[in-house]
Amino acid sequence: MPTSTPDALRDVSVIIVGAGFSGLGLGIQLRRRGETSFVILERADDVGGSWRDNTYPGVACDVPSPLYSYSFRTNPDWSRMFSPGQEIWDYLRAAAREEGLGPHLRFGAEMLEARWNENDHRWTVRTPQGEFYGDVLVAATGHLTDIKLPEVPGLETFTGELFHSARWNHDFPLAGKRIGVVGTGASAIQIVPQLAEIADQLVVFQRSAPYIQPRRDRVFSEAEKNLFRRDQRTVEEMREMLFWYNDSRFAARRLIDDYLAEASWQALSHLDKQVSDPELRAKLTPDYTIGCKRILLSDDYYPAIQRPNVHLEAAALERVEGSTAFSAVGEAFELDVLVVATGFETYDLPSSYRIFGRGGNALADHWSNGMQAYKSIATAGFPNLFLLNGPGTSLGHNSVIYMIEAQIDHLLAALDWRSAHDGRVLEVSSDIENAFAKRLDEGAAETVIIRGGCSSWYLDPRNGRATLSWPDFAHRFRDECAPFDPAAYDHGEQSAARA
Amino acid sequence: MSTASTVPATAGDVKENHGSLHIGDLEVNFFDSLDEHSGLPPIVLVHGTGGSTRSHFGFLFPMLAAKQRVVAVDLATPQGPPDEGQIRMAEQVQAVIEKVLPDRPVTLAGYSLGAVVAATAAGTRPDLVGGLILMAGWLKTDAQQKLRNDIWRALRQSDVEALRRYQAFCAFSAPLLAMLSDGEIEALVSSFRTDDVMAAQMEINRHVDLTDVAPKIACPTLIVAGTDDLMTPFRQSKRLFGAIADARYTEVTSGHAMVVERPAELVHLIAAFNANPNQYPAGAILPTRRP
Numbered sequence: 001m002p003t004s005t006p007d008a009l010r011d012v013s014v015i016i017v018g019a020g021f022s023g024l025g026l027g028i029q030l031r032r033r034g035e036t037s038f039v040i041l042e043r044a045d046d047v048g049g050s051w052r053d054n055t056y057p058g059v060a061c062d063v064p065s066p067l068y069s070y071s072f073r074t075n076p077d078w079s080r081m082f083s084p085g086q087e088i089w090d091y092l093r094a095a096a097r098e099e100g101l102g103p104h105l106r107f108g109a110e111m112l113e114a115r116w117n118e119n120d121h122r123w124t125v126r127t128p129q130g131e132f133y134g135d136v137l138v139a140a141t142g143h144l145t146d147i148k149l150p151e152v153p154g155l156e157t158f159t160g161e162l163f164h165s166a167r168w169n170h171d172f173p174l175a176g177k178r179i180g181v182v183g184t185g186a187s188a189i190q191i192v193p194q195l196a197e198i199a200d201q202l203v204v205f206q207r208s209a210p211y212i213q214p215r216r217d218r219v220f221s222e223a224e225k226n227l228f229r230r231d232q233r234t235v236e237e238m239r240e241m242l243f244w245y246n247d248s249r250f251a252a253r254r255l256i257d258d259y260l261a262e263a264s265w266q267a268l269s270h271l272d273k274q275v276s277d278p279e280l281r282a283k284l285t286p287d288y289t290i291g292c293k294r295i296l297l298s299d300d301y302y303p304a305i306q307r308p309n310v311h312l313e314a315a316a317l318e319r320v321e322g323s324t325a326f327s328a329v330g331e332a333f334e335l336d337v338l339v340v341a342t343g344f345e346t347y348d349l350p351s352s353y354r355i356f357g358r359g360g361n362a363l364a365d366h367w368s369n370g371m372q373a374y375k376s377i378a379t380a381g382f383p384n385l386f387l388l389n390g391p392g393t394s395l396g397h398n399s400v401i402y403m404i405e406a407q408i409d410h411l412l413a414a415l416d417w418r419s420a421h422d423g424r425v426l427e428v429s430s431d432i433e434n435a436f437a438k439r440l441d442e443g444a445a446e447t448v449i450i451r452g453g454c455s456s457w458y459l460d461p462r463n464g465r466a467t468l469s470w471p472d473f474a475h476r477f478r479d480e481c482a483p484f485d486p487a488a489y490d491h492g493e494q495s496a497a498r499a
Numbered sequence: 500m501s502t503a504s505t506v507p508a509t510a511g512d513v514k515e516n517h518g519s520l521h522i523g524d525l526e527v528n529f530f531d532s533l534d535e536h537s538g539l540p541p542i543v544l545v546h547g548t549g550g551s552t553r554s555h556f557g558f559l560f561p562m563l564a565a566k567q568r569v570v571a572v573d574l575a576t577p578q579g580p581p582d583e584g585q586i587r588m589a590e591q592v593q594a595v596i597e598k599v600l601p602d603r604p605v606t607l608a609g610y611s612l613g614a615v616v617a618a619t620a621a622g623t624r625p626d627l628v629g630g631l632i633l634m635a636g637w638l639k640t641d642a643q644q645k646l647r648n649d650i651w652r653a654l655r656q657s658d659v660e661a662l663r664r665y666q667a668f669c670a671f672s673a674p675l676l677a678m679l680s681d682g683e684i685e686a687l688v689s690s691f692r693t694d695d696v697m698a699a700q701m702e703i704n705r706h707v708d709l710t711d712v713a714p715k716i717a718c719p720t721l722i723v724a725g726t727d728d729l730m731t732p733f734r735q736s737k738r739l740f741g742a743i744a745d746a747r748y749t750e751v752t753s754g755h756a757m758v759v760e761r762p763a764e765l766v767h768l769i770a771a772f773n774a775n776p777n778q779y780p781a782g783a784i785l786p787t788r789r790p
Binding site for chain 2: 244256259
């Protein structure tokens with residue numbers, strides 16, 4: 001075990017693991033309330049989470065920027081409705097800096113293990129930077145962080161250059177190369193138009209065609225940005241309009257006929273307009289109900305697919321031998337580069353194998369039947385552990401930042417309650433956790449996530465539960481999950497005094 | 500006085516029963532989501548001028564029905580004197596409540612003319628209504644509204660196409676209309692009715708007066724106004740806020756067509772009020788929502 005160097009924040013009230021949107025958002029709120037006894041542990045060397053890791057060409061968010069940002073830190077400077085990833089990363093870095101989080105951040109401090117100590121009722125987090133001790137542990141570890149590679153025989157034998165979309169190799173020159181892209185999800189449809197411009201040949205391996213709607217992106221003019229700066233209310237009004245419009249899209253997810261038909265029409269008419277070849281159109285037509293997988297937004301994906309140097313292989317990548325990639329229908333492609341855009345570990349989180357609660361039980365074991373948490377934030381057997389952006393928080397129709405903020409409000413109220421009650425430990429019972437999870441399962445059963453006839457990253461394939469998904473309006477999450485109700489928690493023990 | 504028939508129908512995932520009853524020579528249709536889901540009071544929806552359950556509550560009905568029972572009334576337009584319209588329509592709502600949801604508190608939610616009807620129903624039969632929601636309603640038709648009504652009537656005589664454009668112009672907020680493409684504007688324009696039923700309801704609108712009935716409303720009430728409403732300007736909602744004892748008030752950033760412009764926000768407001776009508780006390784203006 002590494003020896004601990006002196007650090008004023010080695011022993012704190014709150015340990016936050018992760019410096020993405022969740023961890024930084026909580027840190028900002030703590031700072032604004034004058035809290036100083038917290039540390040943010042980050043495994044990388046900078047803040048930003050997904051927006052630090054994803055640097056692929058064309059990276060942007062598919063939620064409008066005025067909404068994909070903190071409500072308590074609106075930004076008048078977004079360059080466009082769907083701003084590039086670099087701008088989102090810069091926004092987060094500026095937020096961390098200007099809100100005074102610098103002294104609280106510890107980089108290269110990966111959570112190797114977090115353990116609840118039954119004697120002093122506190123958490124110990126082991127990192128390469130030594131151990132940290134806290135009354136409360138906040139797992140702000142995200143679920144679009146640990147990359148997932150496809151299980152393709154021979155992938156490791158590939159003789160060309162291979163990398164995941166979230167680990168882009170910017171040192172490798174791609175111009176004039178024969179490139180394969182594996183996947184047609186949110187990352188791939190942004191990457192493909194960029195690579196199509198420079199590749200000699202581009203092959204896109206499509207296991208399942210996505211629904212794609214028009215992006216309706218646009219630049220914010222200097223006059224608009226100036227207005228946003230002069231009158232902050234105008235930014236907020238745009239944000240509110242986007243939020244409530246997006247929330248109304250949940251009606252389609254809940255399979256209400258008229259709204260489902262409208263969503264389908266928006267996607268399929270876009271396909272019809274952009275692709276005239278019936279054979280290609282058929283390949284690009286999804287075989288499940290819209291919204292089951294994430295609905296993608298792009299105006300340049302279909303045009304890119306129709307370039308003479310681009311081939312859409314409507315089949316999965318099945319195996320690799322040396323420099324040859326074989327599709328599931330037996331086509332062979334000689335490739336110099338394979339870009340794997342197959343997403344992330346979402347349902348069986350690597351971080352859950354590193355958190356040990358009562359009796360030394362791993363969170364992953366507690367979640368062997370699928371991850372779940374009371375109000376998406378607290379779980380039985382893990383006292384004073386709070387999860388941000390964990391189970392039951394993902395949306396297909398609105399901004400996850402809104403969900404994170406609702407969770408932060410719950411957490412701040414819980415911390416206030418602890419302060420007012422001699423630092424008593426907060427822990428939910430299995431009954432309360434299970435009852436909440438059951439309601440979510442029942443809600444999900446009414447939505448397209450379960451009923452849409454697809455497998456998506458919102459589902460846990462071990463049990464078919466939509467453990468990642470919040471199966472309701474986003475506003476309903478705030479209504480239900482932001483309020484902290486001490487009666488839902490057991491609270492007998494007290495954290496021992498800090499050293 | 501009434502007979503009823505029940506025909507199963509479906510709207511999306513909501514198993515919905517359609518029924519009807521008769522009051523005199525008027526046939527009143529209603530829809531009932533049936534499934535109680537919870538211990539929450541059922542919600543009774545009343546549509547606005549020229550509307551129906553389907554055209555005004557295509558979103559609210561199924562989405563509210565996911566969490567509690569919802570009944571919606573398709574108002575029949577009475578033929579008598581227009582100043583009796585609001586009470587004749589209120590009787591229809593009362594009859595549906597007594598038939599479908601007898602002896603239990605309901606939350607009655609009306610939109611536009613439906614808000615006038617709901618307020619009348621709640622004021623004349625306080626025993627039937629446990630909670631009241633008035634969206635884009637008004638207390639008494641004023642000169643600004645009569646002027647709009649005059650233009651409506653004149654255009655109906657002279658230029659029906661212009662009338663449809665005028666309706667779209669009045670119903671939706673300026674910010675919403677500004678965002679739409681030409682094709683989307685035309686689609687909106689063509690959706691408006693100009694028929695005799697609509698004209699009869701416009702006459703009823705001219706004669707609305709809740710001055711006497713509003714003080715008789717005893718239940719907790721939520722008033723929802725649209726900031727950009729030209730047809731029932733938010734000041735009218737504020738007059739209701741002043742006239743109803745146990746009222747609280749909130750605004751949505753919308754024109755009159757809030758059921759189209761901000762349907763999810765309305766679901767939030769209605770569901771939260773139904774779960775806890777006294778979350779905010781009488782006289783409160785709800786805190787501004789900043790999502």
